[in-house]
Amino acid sequence: MRPVIPYVTAALLFGIGVYGVLRRRNAVLLLMSVEIMLNAVNLILITADTTVRAALPHTGQVFALFVIVIAAAEVGVGLAIVLQLYRLRASVSVDEVPLERIDA
Amino acid sequence: MTAADALLLGLGAVAAGSALLVVTTKHLVRAGLYLVICLGAMAGLYLVLTAELVAWVQVLIYVGAVVVLLLFAVMLTRAPIGASDDLDRPGWPALLVGGGAGLGLAALLVDAFRWTTVDLPEAGTAERLGSEIFGSWVLPFEVLSVLLLAALVGAIVVSRPDIGAQPAGDRSAPADPSSAQTSPASGVDR
Numbered sequence: 449m450r451p452v453i454p455y456v457t458a459a460l461l462f463g464i465g466v467y468g469v470l471r472r473r474n475a476v477l478l479l480m481s482v483e484i485m486l487n488a489v490n491l492i493l494i495t496a497d498t499t500v501r502a503a504l505p506h507t508g509q510v511f512a513l514f515v516i517v518i519a520a521a522e523v524g525v526g527l528a529i530v531l532q533l534y535r536l537r538a539s540v541s542v543d544e545v546p547l548e549r550i551d552a
Numbered sequence: 553m554t555a556a557d558a559l560l561l562g563l564g565a566v567a568a569g570s571a572l573l574v575v576t577t578k579h580l581v582r583a584g585l586y587l588v589i590c591l592g593a594m595a596g597l598y599l600v601l602t603a604e605l606v607a608w609v610q611v612l613i614y615v616g617a618v619v620v621l622l623l624f625a626v627m628l629t630r631a632p633i634g635a636s637d638d639l640d641r642p643g644w645p646a647l648l649v650g651g652g653a654g655l656g657l658a659a660l661l662v663d664a665f666r667w668t669t670v671d672l673p674e675a676g677t678a679e680r681l682g683s684e685i686f687g688s689w690v691l692p693f694e695v696l697s698v699l700l701l702a703a704l705v706g707a708i709v710v711s712r713p714d715i716g717a718q719p720a721g722d723r724s725a726p727a728d729p730s731s732a733q734t735s736p737a738s739g740v741d742r
Contacts, residue, residue, distance in 0.1 A: 449556045449672050454597060455661040457564035461571050463654015468575030470646035474639050476580065476625045480587050483618060484571050487594050490610075494603045499670050506684050509603045509676045513685070516606075516613055517696050521703035523618050527625045528707040534629045535713070543641065 454495040462488035475530045475540040479523060486519045556672070559600045567593035578635040584623045591615050602675040 461484055468481025490512045497508025534540050570589040577583050591614045598607035674680075685693055709715055 449554070449560070449601075450665075450667060450669055452662055452665040452667065453557060453560040453564060454601060455665060456658045457560075457568060457597070459657035459661055460568050460654045462657060463650045463652075464568065464571045464575055465650075466653045467646050467650025470649055471575060471640055471643050473641050474580065474631075476622060476629065476631070477575075477583055477639060479625075480574055480583055480622060483587065483614070483622075484574065484590065487591065487614070490606075491594060491597060494598055494601050494606060497603065497676070498601055498673055499665075504684065504688050505673075506676050506681055509606050509681055510684050510689050512598075512603065512606050513609060513681070514689075514692060514696055516609055517700060520613055520618060521700050523621055524707045525703050525710070527621055528710040530625055531628055532710055540629045541638070 449498065451495055451499045454491055458488045458491035458495065461485075461491065473541050473543055475533065475542050476527075478542060479526050479530070482526075483519065483523065486515060486522075490515055556600055560597065563593045563596045563600065566590075567597065578637070578639060580626050580631040580636065580639070581623070581633070584619055584626060587622070588615055588619050591619070602672050604675050605678045605681045606676065 465481045465483075465485030465488060468484065469478055472478050472481060493508040493512045493515065495508075497506060497512075500508070502508075530540055533545065537544060567590050570586045570593065573586040574583050574590060577586065591610065595607045595610040595615070598604075598610060
């Protein structure tokens with residue numbers, strides 16, 4: 449197995465995720481891009497599990513499981529915030545989110 | 553070039569191509585479905601890299617739950633069915649930063665690993681990973697369960713308007729009409 453193939457795949461996926469986060473204006477698409485970035489990190493961890501001989505076996509895979517759990521928590525809270533934003537502003541465009549305090 | 557390499561190349565191409573479609577398509581629902589293809593190809597990559605349990609967890613959590621949540625969000629925010637033109641902002645800075653990050657990391661990793669080969673280790677089955685998690689990583693596991701609980705409670709508080717998005721003074725106003733009589737200032741704005 450050539451480890452450079454999944455490593456380069458993960459690097460390209462991370463770049464695509466960064467591009468999506470900076471390019472997209474819709475908050476749901478922004479969350480999708482963040483998911484792609486988290487998956488790229490998972491791929492790096494799992495590939496490192498096969499190439500790096502750590503003191504404990506399968507540490508990379510255990511960490512990938514932890515990252516999946518954190519991603520699930522992130523998407524839950526993120527979608528709650530997006531739906532609340534839609535309720536308040538009737539739009540999910542992140543460009544229209546006011547940075548100052550709303551006095552509603 | 554072994555069969556594992558060919559599989560890694562194919563699945564990696566599928567994952568990268570569908571991820572590119574996720575960030576470039578003009579249809580919101582199609583972006584979610586391309587995300588399914590991308591995450592499924594990543595699960596295949598995990599399987600080739602001997603991470604069995606992580607692959608199935610990926611299918612269950614990501615393809616099963618996270619994508620469904622995202623599609624729910626697409627529906628609940630009344631996204632248009634057809635193509636929409638207002639999804640993107642101008643792309644040159646994003647292309648510069650994203651392409652720079654991706655190609656820079658790829659160049660770094662290519663330089664680090666060249667065209668070397670490694671032998672695949674023994675498969676990460678549920679039995680082995682379970683003994684690792686409950687042997688060496690118990691404390692992070694428990695901290696993560698607390699984090700999940702906190703995220704759950706936080707999501708509920710954020711999405712319930714009667715307890716979340718009000719000033720601290722009139723929290724009980726909509727739920728309890730008797731308190732509206734005792735303190736007439738609260739609950740007026742609802």
